[in-house]
Amino acid sequence: MRTFSLLFAAVVSLALVGGCTVGPNYRTPDARMPGGWATLNRTSTQPSIANEQATQIATWWERFGDPKLDELIAAAIEGNLNLAQAKARLQQARALRAVSAGGLWPSVDLSTSYRRSGQDSGISTGSNDRYQLGFDATWEIDVFGGQRRTVEAADARVFSSSADLMDVRISLVAEVAVNYLNLRTSQQRLAISRKNLELQQRSLDLTKRQVAAGFAARLDLAQAEAQIANTQAQIPGLRQSAQQSVLELALLLGKDSSALLAMVDKVEPIPTTPPVVPTGLPAELLRRRPDIRRAEGALWAATANIGVATADLYPRFNLVGSIGTADSKMKGLFNWSNSLWSIGPTISWNVFDAGRIRANIALAEAQNDEAKAFYYQSILIAVRDVESALTAYDFEQERRQRLQASVDANRRAYDLANQLYAQGQVEFVNVLTAQQALLNSEDASAQSEAAVAKNLVALYKALGGGWADSEPNPVVAGSPAEK
Template identity: 50%
Template structure:
């Protein structure tokens, strides 16, 4: 044992070994706070008139991941999946993941040594009478900053968290994209149905106007009835181009989400179809599930992690930095003698730098990072509360819209009967034309409102799926396209 101690303490190699061993032990130290997931109080159950039991229909998370299939509309499912495949915002988010991963690689490169090679050739003269000389030099330089206090490791930790945040941001774009594509599709089908309603009622009103004209020519009614009938026809006709314009603009919006030029999907979506409907059996779970499910919440948590790690990066600047530098090279006056042993030079040794006279700047930077961490924690809390509110809003909207639709269904049935009776009485001369106009306008309004309510039920359900964080699956590699 004494012999080993003598070797380690009385030889150059031994002293170097001890020095490196001490650095290795110190390198296990990491300054700054360690990240711990934020603790946020959330309700144990959903509140409000839209609250339902925490049901978990067959499929659970998978049902949320591909919720659009619940509508049993193949074209809707195809549009959503094509949007996920080709949407530009999603591809931008994917590029940001690559950027974050590359930045992580830059941060991690500081954990290892750096090696560079150099070469130089100079030819010159020191005075007018002196000979012209040449000088050749070639060599390698290496340096390694020993991460004694963990500043580099904290930087890598922050970069890892930023990669995770980028992954979650991409998922959040996908959640929004799926919901927006489905919402626009429902809106398009609703507009097409409202167009059909307007045109159908227009035909009915044109028939009534023709009947009124004939009765006027027969002297049974006044010209006022004819004018009123023509005004109603013109009013209903004026709605048609507005609905056509809205339908065309909605089509363009869908095409934009799919990275398609305007009009490229016109033929595919031209034929009217029913407004898609899905049963309201949604895997709600409990509010705490949002913390694990919603990508924006997961991204906000990763943001806290990155901010916490950056505090450690700033704290590490308070302490000295140790580096080991080495160089090996050759220099000679001629190229032929450059590689001779006599031309070789080398150096090796440690170096220490310390921002001892910049502590004010370093301490201020630490406070900056702490403030950023606090902002991240508050933003996380805000994101959680917003998520809970969005679910509650979607739940109550869904329940109340169903009540609204039921009342409108009854109104449409009553208005159809009123139109039929008013037409019969008017043909018999037992009522004036204002009752016919009122009944026809009531039917148009109630049918149009019913179509909008039917669409609203579907869009409220889409909003609920989005609020729950539906639209992505854990099995899909976060770094790749589906």
């Protein structure tokens, strides 16, 4: 036992004193983030203005002030099946990390056996029983850190899986909001078409009276009827669009569509955008954008894999041992005087491999260079996405203002044309033209109102909004997110 103790102490001392971790240690690269948003219009006079104030956008949809939207997003987070799959993938990554970490510890196996043997010499026969019970242990001592680098790579994969989960949730919230906006847009366009149908019906009634009195031609009557039929033809398509949005929402919520179809007929306004939209600074994207975090996880894993490949250049140290008992009778297994044991270290070293190990190291280094370039590219894409969303949001607001002015002018033109036609001062074609212009401008204005809101959704998505910082951190300790 004294020999065993000395041998064990010598091997463990080798691991603790002489041990090292080969390969480069991971360090987050310089972010190279701009100081501010280049396209942010700080002098904008639009109703809703974006600025660089710090913001908490984990629940950005609440800024629309629409309880139904809040309810739908909460239900989607609870029941969406894509989100459930992403959570399961994160659990898989954590389990694989635990498998890798298990390689750092000894492996102990229990074995038991019974064997009966005999001999028949032709003169006499005999047989022997042998019972055996024992433990076999193997421990690869990670002197040069190859196994620790393997665990580190697994940590990086957990980090990337958590980023995937973030990405699914951020995209889910944005999709629910967009489909909800599509539903409300279709409803508003339906309301506009029906309101214009009432105006057109009044014009038709007036035209009928004019024709009956001999003040108008039957052509005017046919044109009025054609315009009504044309407006009526738009309604089925708008109803179908509203129902399609509800079907998409049902899928996102993981529910049967029948539970939501009542929303088609319950008309609600398009949610209004908040007066101020704080965006924060570009540097905040490093924490909030899942694609950047996923790219960093890939870079972290690639860096660790260099160490995994480098460890193959060095010898491997294993400590193996066994202890057990054996006897011809089962009760003898519990007699310590029948014990058998062995222990000893083994060393293996691949001294010639025709350059295979160094080729693997070169491969890992090249993969690391690729991952670093992808990380920087992800940052550029993230900044581009936000800048594009800011531009679209700002210009669509300007377009919305112009369209509203057009609606006001066309409404005045219609009222005037209708009045003059009743007095016989203009042709009926002027009424038809004014009616169509009013319908078109109101319809375009409603679509622009929705586009402003959807551009704001795209901005929040580009900023990485929708991941609750208050939720448990899905990242393992020691990850880049915690450095």
